[in-house]
Amino acid sequence: MVSISKRRTPNRSRFGDLTNILVLIGFAAFMALPLVFAVNNAFKPLEELFQFPPRFLVRNPTLDNVRDLFALMNASWVPFTRYMFNTVFITLIGTVFHIIVASMAAYVLAKHQFPGKNLFFNIVIMALMFSPHVTAIPNYLIMSRLGWVDTYNALVVPAIAAPLGVFLMKQFMEQIPVSLLESARIDGANEFIVFFRVAMPLVKPAWLTLLIFSFQGLWNLDGGTFVYSEELKTLPTALQQIVATGFSRAGAASAIALFMMIVPLVVFIISQNNVIETMSTSGIKE
Amino acid sequence: MQIEQISTKEEKKQAQFLPILKRKLSLLGSEMKKNKLSYLFLAPFGIIFFTFYLLPVIISVFFSFTYYNVLESPQFIGWQNYLNLFLSDDLFLQSIKVTFLFAFITGPISYFASFFFAWFINELPRRIRAVLVVIFYAPSLSGQVFVVWSIIFSGDQYGYINGFLMEIGIISEPIQWFNNPEFIMPTLMIVILWTSIGAGFLAFVAGLQTLDQSLFEAGYVEGIKNRWQELWFITLPQMKPQLLFGAIMTITQSFAIHDVIVPLAGFPTTDYAAHTVVSHLVDYGTIRFEMGYASAIATILFIVMVGSNVIIQKLLGKVGT
CATH class of the missing domain: 1.10.3720.10 (MetI-like)
Incomplete structure (x- = not known):
């Protein structure tokens, strides 16, 4: 059988596919950013953890924690x-x-x-x-x-x-x-x-x-x-x-x-x- | 004369009733014997389930009719706990309001979001699909990580949201997101929605993998024109078992919101602005040790959930028609 994924599926418009992808990317960012932040926190040195204003990404990653x-x-x-x-x-x-x-x-x-x-x-x-x-x-x-x-x-x-x-x-x-x-x-x-x-x-x-x-x-x-x-x-x-x-x-x-x-x-x-x-x-x- | 007739009728009925009951019981008995194997399959689950899930519920419902402070043995007080809840506990009525607000807003949003994310993801190539499923489910998987939201929504000017809003000039003073009764509900709802893409979502993802592909082919032939028609007439009717699963998981989650609130907004929340029924229950159960009262709250919450479950099942029956 010819691989189905190569064939363009019926009932799908390019416009719909594009909207679909954009919506997913937007919400994926909403879901992922807090997690990225949490992961970064694990590698922050103590002074960066309590730094104000807090930085989103770690500056000097450390394995101290x-x-x-x-x-x-x-x-x-x-x-x-x-x-x-x-x-x-x-x-x-x-x-x-x-x-x-x-x-x-x-x-x-x-x-x-x-x-x-x-x-x-x-x-x-x-x-x-x-x-x-x-x-x-x-x-x-x-x-x-x-x-x-x-x-x-x-x-x-x-x-x-x-x-x-x-x-x-x-x-x-x-x-x-x-x-x-x-x-x-x-x-x-x-x-x-x-x-x-x-x-x-x-x-x-x-x-x-x-x-x-x-x-x-x-x-x-x-x-x-x-x-x-x-x-x-x-x-x-x-x-x-x-x-x-x-x-x-x-x-x-x-x-x-x-x-x-x-x-x-x-x-x-x-x-x-x-x-x-x-x-x-x-x-x-x- | 008439009375006598009725009484003899009654007697006759009773006389017939016993043998009928006996016959039914023996029928049931032989029916059960015939299905020995089914009960054997069910037994391991059934026994453990009864001991550790059903029995505790039954005992709790019994406690709800007692005064029970855990140290002394429970004293039967009839409906008193229930009367107190509805007649003299203003905070309980407030908590019902808050709970319904949470449930009616976050419940449907999270349910539809879970389904549409799963459905959209299903359209994509396999590698991307796997990555996106992980990203969307990761917040539910991450346990306590939602606490990072307390930094994002921090109440001073250094919080991310406050800092951003002040920089672009929408607000001039930092907002106490988790302490100001005006903002506490919407802010908490955002965090709750973030954590709520859970069991239902995964069931949808798995359900979309087990659909009968030949029905889609038939649909193309029958003249299904776009993806929405395909969704309504082919995909959803096949997904009914998963839709029901997702709905019930959403009900149990959105009526039982509490654990997310404590690390973010404290316990109790400012002016009890986000005091849910479960918060009220935890207050009485684990802080004041009034288990009887707490059990009455749990029983009422339980009845509300069972009721919404019945309504949702009716609505789901209309899918695909």
Whole structure:
């Protein structure tokens, strides 16, 4: 097949394409400038951070802030790698299980018929609307009843069943044509195989997106309320402790903000490339 | 005579009712047995969801009918919290006003912006597309970075916006963007919109990747004339699941605005000019430890969100017609 992108698409005018690009450039600048500013801040020496009037771009870039941050990290009570390990560990385990568990539930909610399914799904959506500020206390009561306070369980297990995941996956699973699933069943595949081999590949853009949401949430998870042993604290908690020590840490604080952002950003870029890549190969078709 | 007849009818109904119920239950039971596999798929999520999401909500709704200060066990006081909220808490009524203002302005703008950005981006070559998706989503990804807006909108003459406006002569004195009740709402809305291109946007981007391309080909043949017709008649109807997802995410976000406000405008804000329902709830829940009262606020907010959800779903039903 001749590459479609070379051919001029029907229903598109040059004028429309141009407006489209101009609008996007304008808003992209609005979105990006504050971030550019934040990145610059991380490399500003202390006197430039408190300079008036503030300059947008850094003049004498320095790695002092980063060095300062590492010095503070080394002075912490437990080795800093421990906080790092905790966050990486709960992020990986939580994200993998969340995607599998949420997708399995979403699959039957979208493609099976059984009593109670609509009620269940409506409850899942409504759970998104109740303020987490209020449920924090009942949540703590439940955790302590289970004996999970101050364990990894308290951080990982709730993340596995975040309602957002089921909602997102179900919306995409609905678009899968039943005929594709039926033909796999006729070929003798059991439901687990149909789910893993047929349904999941078809909704790859969806779970790549869910991967971002889950990764982002767990990476920034401050488990402070459920976990109090120093060995179990997460990276955001430890970093907050550093920032809380005072004004003189302003440089380190801006380095922290940047540092916390880099890892999810890299994961995001990789997964987005995959989302966009899948288009030509696996648009859902009968 | 008549009464007797009615009562025998009632009895008859009751006599019929039990076996019918039994039959229905056994039908349901066999139906459930037949769908064992479906429940098996649902179980891991269902169990964790019930324990850590549903149960806390149920307990909170129960707390809303009690006086509960976290230290002593809750005391049942009926509708008292709700009565107090509507009859003697002026600040609550003010917070409802602020919340609706935020929700009705930032909600729709952010929803439409998310969709149109995703749609425009989808028209571009692949490399550029990937870069733009990252730029638009980066603010949501960046956690606390929105705090840089406090420097941009700084209230003295050295703030970027003030400095710029004074230099070109629009204003002669610096504006206290985050402290002046006149400017606080619009300024916060700009920052909120900046952070709001989030879950919905990504779902739209992914949704546009899974469209059935053959329908577009059919559309060209059928005489779809321009990109707007294509959008309304072909793209949107296929995107309904994602549109619904985006709408509900927007509702939950725009009615729950609070966390963005605190680092920028303080807590509470000047004259409570940007005091939202969630701010009110946090005030009572985590500062005054009146969990019963805070739970009542959360329950009311919850009902408002569920209501708007119903309205939005009705509106979305009209898409593509």
